[in-house]
Amino acid sequence: MARIRLSGERIRGELVRKIEELSGQNLLACNQCGKCSAGCPAAAVMDLLPNQVIRYAQFGLEEVLAANSIWVCAACQTCYARCPHGVDLPRVMEALRVIALEQQGDRLRPQELDPQKVAELPQLAVVGGFRKFTMMGG
């Protein structure tokens, strides 16, 4: 009987390829040790812990694009500093945000904001918000 051989590239899906391309990370470098999640200051309000985000990404599960974790992540770099395998998780989170924005559209719409309230915000918060929640900053 002929044996079917599949290359890793063919087994792994389009989403996995795109996440790795945008983030510059090898998702399979993660062995799910959990050190990232144990040190993440935002883990308590995430629906998927950082190591789970990586797990979903490793399998190319589209559900990861609906997780609040990718928006809650503050890019504080703690997980990256703790990772024994050098996985730059904040860059993976950023890649997931870019893909989610491409698929779902901007999460922040200027026309829906109260100009009065925007005027009261620190400029850094406004610029940071648009960079993170719209394709403008992508």
Ligand code: SF4
């Ligand atoms: S610390 Fe690194 S290897 Fe461990 S689960 Fe997190 S990303 Fe994976």
Ligand code: SF4
């Ligand atoms: S960069 Fe994001 S995922 Fe990593 S520790 Fe900070 S908040 Fe958590």
